[in-house]
Amino acid sequence: xxxxxxxxxxxxxxxxxxxxxxxxxxxxxxxxxxxxxxxxxxxxxxxxxxxxxxxxxxxxxxxxxxxxxxxxxxxxxxxxxxxxxxxxxxxxxxxxxxxxxxxxxxxxxxxxxxxxxxxxxxxxxxxxxxxxxxxxxxxxxxxxxxxxxxxxxxxxxxxxxxxxxxxxxxxxxxxxxxxxxxxxxxxxxxxxxxxxxxxxxxxxxxxxxxxxxxxxxxxxxxxxxxxxxxxxxxxxxxxxxxxxxxxxxxxxxxxxxxxxxxxxxxxxxxxxxxxxxxxxxxxxxxxxxxxxxxxxxxxxxxxxxxxxxxxxxxxxxxxxxxxxxxxxxxxxxxxxxxxxxxxxxxxxxxxxxxxxxxxxxxxxxxxxxxxxxxxxxxxxxxxxxxxxxxxxxxxxxxxxxxxxxxxxxxxxxxxxxxxxxxxxxxxxxxxxxxxxxxxxxxxxxxxxxxxxxxxxxxxxxxxxxxxxxxxxxxxxxxxxxxxxxxxxxxxxxxxxxxxxxxxxxxxxxxxxxxxxxxxxxxxxxxxxxxxxxxxxxxxxxxxxxxxxxxxxxxxxxxxxxxxxxxxxxxxxxxxxxxxxxxxxxxxxxxxxxxxxxxxxxxx
Amino acid sequence: xxxxxxxxxxxxxxxxxxxxxxxxxxxxxxxxxxxxxxxxxxxxxxxxxxxxxxxxxxxxxxxxxxxxxxxxxxxxxxxxxxxxxxxxxxxxxx
Numbered sequence: 086x087x088x089x090x091x092x093x094x095x096x097x098x099x100x101x102x103x104x105x106x107x108x109x110x111x112x113x114x115x116x117x118x119x120x121x122x123x124x125x126x127x128x129x130x131x132x133x134x135x136x137x138x139x140x141x142x143x144x145x146x147x148x149x150x151x152x153x154x155x156x157x158x159x160x161x162x163x164x165x166x167x168x169x170x171x172x173x174x175x176x177x178x179x180x181x182x183x184x185x186x187x188x189x190x191x192x193x194x195x196x197x198x199x200x201x202x203x204x205x206x207x208x209x210x211x212x213x214x215x216x217x218x219x220x221x222x223x224x225x226x227x228x229x230x231x232x233x234x235x236x237x238x239x240x241x242x243x244x245x246x247x248x249x250x251x252x253x254x255x256x257x258x259x260x261x262x263x264x265x266x267x268x269x270x271x272x273x274x275x276x277x278x279x280x281x282x283x284x285x286x287x288x289x290x291x292x293x294x295x296x297x298x299x300x301x302x303x304x305x306x307x308x309x310x311x312x313x314x315x316x317x318x319x320x321x322x323x324x325x326x327x328x329x330x331x332x333x334x335x336x337x338x339x340x341x342x343x344x345x346x347x348x349x350x351x352x353x354x355x356x357x358x359x360x361x362x363x364x365x366x367x368x369x370x371x372x373x374x375x376x377x378x379x380x381x382x383x384x385x386x387x388x389x390x391x392x393x394x395x396x397x398x399x400x401x402x403x404x405x406x407x408x409x410x411x412x413x414x415x416x417x418x419x420x421x422x423x424x425x426x427x428x429x430x431x432x433x434x435x436x437x438x439x440x441x442x443x444x445x446x447x448x449x450x451x452x453x454x455x456x457x458x459x460x461x462x463x464x465x466x467x468x469x470x471x472x473x474x475x476x477x478x479x480x481x482x483x484x485x486x487x488x489x490x491x492x493x494x495x496x497x498x499x500x501x502x503x504x505x506x507x508x509x510x511x512x513x514x515x516x517x518x519x520x521x522x523x524x525x526x527x528x529x530x531x532x533x534x535x536x537x538x539x540x541x542x543x544x545x546x547x548x549x550x551x552x553x554x555x556x557x558x559x560x561x562x563x564x565x566x567x568x569x570x571x572x573x574x575x576x577x578x579x580x581x582x583x584x585x586x587x588x589x590x591x592x593x594x595x596x597x598x599x600x601x602x603x604x605x606x607x608x609x610x611x612x613x614x615x616x617x618x619x620x621x622x623x624x625x626x627x628x629x630x631x632x633x634x635x636x637x638x639x640x641x642x643x644x645x646x647x648x649x650x651x652x653x654x655x656x657x658x659x660x661x662x663x664x665x666x667x668x669x670x671x672x673x674x675x676x677x678x679x680x681x682x683x684x685x686x687x688x
Numbered sequence: 689x690x691x692x693x694x695x696x697x698x699x700x701x702x703x704x705x706x707x708x709x710x711x712x713x714x715x716x717x718x719x720x721x722x723x724x725x726x727x728x729x730x731x732x733x734x735x736x737x738x739x740x741x742x743x744x745x746x747x748x749x750x751x752x753x754x755x756x757x758x759x760x761x762x763x764x765x766x767x768x769x770x771x772x773x774x775x776x777x778x779x780x781x782x
Contacts, residue, residue: 346764347771458735464743468756475757547726554719555753561716562757564709569765575772585778 089130091137093148093197094159095207098124098166098190102183114174117182121166124193128159135199144261147199153528154382158196158318160526161386162189164512165310165393172397172505173303175404184217185307192311196318200261201249204319208245208283212238215312218304219296227299233581234296237282241289245279248272266323277324284316284367285360286333287340291581294344294356298409302400305352309396310389313359317366317385326373331454334368335465337361342472346570347577349411351399351485355392358435358477361469362388368466369450372457375529380449382527387442387516391434394509395481398428401498401506402485408493411572416490424498425486427506434513436478437470438556439549442516445523445541448548449533470552471559478556479563484572627659720750 101120105113137148166189176182191214194207212235219231251272253261266273278289285293297308324330341361348354362384369381401424402417403409418425430441437443447470454463498506516523524536535541542549563570631652638651658664723746732740742748 342760343764343767346760347768455731458732460732460735460737460739463731464739467749467752468760471753471756472760475760545729547728550719550722550726551728551749554723554747554749557712557716557719558750558753559757561712562754562761564712566758566761569761573772574775576775576777577768578771578773578777 089127090132091149092127093137093194094124094127094131094163095190095192095194095197096148097127098186098193102186102190105186106179106183110177113179113182114170114176117170117186118167120186121163121170121189124189125160125163125167128156128163131156131159141202144200144202144259146203147262148203149197150199150263151197153526153530154318154321154378155196157382157386157526157528158314159193161389162193162196162311162314165389166307168393168397168505168509169303169306169310171508172306172400172502174501175499176301176303178221180217181221181301181303184214184221185303188214188218188307188311192315195315199263201253201263202261204263205242205246205249208315209239209242211312211315212242215308218308219300221304222299222301224299230296230299233584234292237289237292237584241279241282244275244282248275248277248279252276263322265325268327273323277327280316280319280323281333281367283312284320284363285313285337286363286367287336287360288580290337290340290360291579293360294348294353294579295581297356297359298350298352302404305355305400306393306396309355309359309392313363314366314385314389317363317370317381320367320370321378321381325370325378328371330367330371331459331462332371334364334366334371335462335469337364337367338465338469339472340364342469342476344577344579345476346480349572349575350409351402351411351414351481352396352409354411354476354481355395355399358395358473358481359392361473361476362392362435364469365447365450365466368462369453372450372453372459372462374453374457375532376456377450377453379524379527379529379532380446380453383446383449383520383523383533386523387434387446387513390509390512390516391431391442394431394506394513395428395435395477397502397506397509398424398431399481399485401502402495404502405495405498406493410574411484411488412574413491414485414493415488416486417493417495418486419490420494421486421497423503424506425482427503427510428486429482430510430513432478432482434517436474436556437552438474438478439542439552440514440517442513442520444517444552445520446516448552467555471555474556474559475563479560480570483563623660624656627656630659631655720747723747723750 098120101116101123105116105120108116131149131151133151133153135147135150138145139148140146166185169185170182173181173185188211191207191210195204195211198204198207216231216235216238219227219234221227249272252266252270253259255267255270255272266276282289282292293313297305300308320330338361341357341359341364345354345357345361348357366381366384366388369377369384399409402414402421405421406414406417408414434441434443437447451463451466451470454466497503518538520541521536524530524533527533535545634651634655635648638648642648658668728744731743
């Protein structure tokens with residue numbers, strides 16, 4: 086298959102999206118599933134190496150860089166796309182389908198890009214296409230959220246672009262190759278910030294829980310997978326072993342838990358949970374050993390599956406009830422039992438329960454932290470593992486499907502949704518019990534020692550026991566504190582406060598201070614000082630001249646009335662600037678004489 | 689065939705049944721007992737910090753799971769006093 090071996094899979098999806106746009110609804114939806122499956126197949130046909138190097142503005146691009154890392158991300162991106170398109174069989178609009186395909190295509194573009202220009206172009210295309218998935222909800226809230234979303238991403242994109250330009254400029258060869266960035270250069274730091282914005286790292290995190298929950302039922306499933314994981318991929322490429330990422334990841338992991346505990350909206354809980362999970366991956370990239378990088382890729386792979394599954398179950402609930410707040414949901418297990426079971430499998434997988442996919446991927450990152458003696462990072466990751474079970478593993482299913490029966494009796498999710506969820510739930514358990522196929526496609530796959538069921542669950546049974554203990558006592562804490570966890574119809578203030586409320590306050594402060602300054606200047610300078618200065622400029626020479634002439638006039642004529650009249654005439658002449666030539670000539674003569682005199686004295 | 693009449697639901701009354709509590713306590717108990725049977729692998733063998741040895745003590749994961757979650761809940765509850773806002777909080781902003 087030499088043809089497929091030379092086509093960037095991303096391009097396949099983007100061109101396919103344009104063709105599908107012309108087809109009727111059913112063909113379009115079937116086409117999207119087929120296209121995603123074709124993408125998966127195409128990736129499986131790619132041979133390792135770098136190729137496709139067209140020239141652009143004097144730079145040689147690399148549209149296709151194939152290795153274990155890019156292939157692993159490519160597989161999961163297309164696999165998730167297949168499930169998401171099956172799930173969204175009910176969607177009728179053209180916009181979502183096309184936007185989703187372009188979004189996924191550009192994410193694949195980033196993953197297979199070997200140079201920074203291709204990477205940047207695909208990166209921005211992702212931001213634009215994904216905005217339409219938020220817009221497609223067509224509510225006022227989603228419109229505003231989409232505006233904020235695109236603004237944050239464009240700002241991030243500009244920071245990234247600045248970093249790329251500086252880095253290319255600093256390269257002696259002018260190379261645009263997208264590899265590990267040099268430490269200690271300002272360009273590298275700007276690129277890192279640009280990527281961390283997309284990774285939803287604290288404090289650039291709030292765009293995610295702001296925008297994703299406002300997207301459509303399908304949009305949420307699609308969005309949950311690509312932007313943050315593409316950011317993780319680029320971190321693996323550019324910043325492996327940067328220690329600051331260990332700290333960034335730990336903060337993200339804890340931040341996600343605390344905010345998810347505060348949240349009332351089920352999809353917002355899942356959004357914060359993405360930040361928590363990406364925190365594990367960012368931390369792993371910071372550790373940077375072979376085992377850590379293998380663990381990050383494995384975790385990204387498993388995470389996309391169970392997170393999409395969780396967003397699907399929440400999406401199915403939203404689709405059937407039109408509600409997404411915990412304070413309005415509850416007791417749905419009675420009429421949506423299959424959605425409940427499948428969603429719970431996702432919840433168990435994200436919590437890393439033994440026999441699920443989370444257990445076989447998260448443990449690799451934790452083990453890497455332990456091997457490198459990152460004691461505090463290891464402790465934070467273990468705490469975060471317990472916290473995940475708390476907010477995503479129990480809180481989400483409990484408040485949505487159990488808790489209080491609010492009399493909602495929706496129908497079970499439609500069959501296509503159940504099929505998609507079933508597929509992902511099956512993968513969660515399959516990978517948990519039989520992770521060898523996943524481990525074999527990882528970069529540095531040799532670093533993963535226990536790959537068989539018996540090696541993981543029998544030989545290392547003690548790890549299973551400790552995980553079991555961690556989770557059992559987390560569950561106990563949840564139910565002991567259940568009254569404290571009762572949901573309230575509130576939102577939580579996050580970093581987006583700074584550009585939503587803060588910007589308004591800043592505007593008001595600027596309005597008050599700068600416009601106040603303007604008003605004061607107008608009152609004191611324009612209205613008072615300048616007229617006074619004008620008056621002074623007009624009157625002062627006249628008064629001085631009159632004072633000088635007064636003795637002469639008096640000598641000529643002592644009548645006071647005529648003296649006053651002469652004075653008034655003089656002032657009038659100064660005001661209008663009209664003097665008889667004789668006066669001017671006399672003044673010039675006086676000044677010249679003065680100058681000569683001064684000159685003489687100076688000599 | 690008799691249809692069982694649905695129980696009337698009581699709003700705002702979380703129902704965690706007695707059976708569930710028993711199951712939860714049994715699960716926790718089993719997890720503790722299992723630790724007696726297995727030999728746990730040593731964490732941070734090369735490190736000589738005091739904390740590293742604590743992580744290898746009996747019941748470390750039990751304490752960690754329970755305390756971490758209690759702290760997370762308390763922290764969230766405390767921060768909620770400052771961070772929670774009404775749903776229309778942002779309505780007048782873009």
